[in-house]
Amino acid sequence: xxxxxxxxxxxxxxxxxxxxxxxxxxxxxxxxxxxxxxxxxxxxxxxxxxxxxxxxxxxxxxxxxxxxxxxxxxxxxxxxxxxxxxxxxxxxxxxxxxxxxxxxxxxxxxxxxxxxxxxxxxxxxxxxxxxxxxxxxxxxxxxxxxxxxxxxx
DNA sequence: GCCAACGTTGGC
DNA sequence: GCCAACGTTGGC
Numbered sequence: 001x002x003x004x005x006x007x008x009x010x011x012x013x014x015x016x017x018x019x020x021x022x023x024x025x026x027x028x029x030x031x032x033x034x035x036x037x038x039x040x041x042x043x044x045x046x047x048x049x050x051x052x053x054x055x056x057x058x059x060x061x062x063x064x065x066x067x068x069x070x071x072x073x074x075x076x077x078x079x080x081x082x083x084x085x086x087x088x089x090x091x092x093x094x095x096x097x098x099x100x101x102x103x104x105x106x107x108x109x110x111x112x113x114x115x116x117x118x119x120x121x122x123x124x125x126x127x128x129x130x131x132x133x134x135x136x137x138x139x140x141x142x143x144x145x146x147x148x149x150x151x152x153x
Numbered sequence: 154g155c156c157a158a159c160g161t162t163g164g165c
Numbered sequence: 166g167c168c169a170a171c172g173t174t175g176g177c
Binding site: 034 | 159160
């Protein structure tokens with residue numbers, strides 16, 4: 001049981017999109033960074049908590065939580081030539097990229113801006129604040145508790 | 154849209 | 166294996 005922060009560009013896929021998934025979950029595909037891939041493939045397990053983060057938009061920050069409902073399996077998008085995440089160097093025998101499934105858990109009553117997280121000394125070691133570009137990143141239990149207590153849901 | 158940070162590619 | 170060139174991320 002561990003905690004993570006997943007980034008998404010809300011114009012592409014937002015916490016509201018996740019909250020309204022008819023199937024009750026979504027495939028977290030399209031991860032094309034090796035460090036993020038390794039976390040997905042090797043460390044993310046069912047039941048893990050996810051801080052859902054909106055990036056590359058007007059209001060960047062943590063907007064809610066999700067839960068991992070299926071552990072890593074080969075990302076189908078890498079095999080589909082018509083998909084934007086197609087990878088010609090990947091094969092079904094030797095998949096290069098992995099995805100997990102996550103389900104909506106909560107939406108905060110208001111977004112927790114990145115700038116606010118930066119003001120909290122207890123979060124100074126948070127990966128988000130030190131290594132901004134990683135799209136799948138570990139969150140400590142203490143960080144999870146603190147962040148999820150900042151807002152009502 | 155700018156630009157800093159950082160990841161990836163590819164020649165040698 | 167090094168490193169320059171290039172591409173991408175992502176905050177502002």
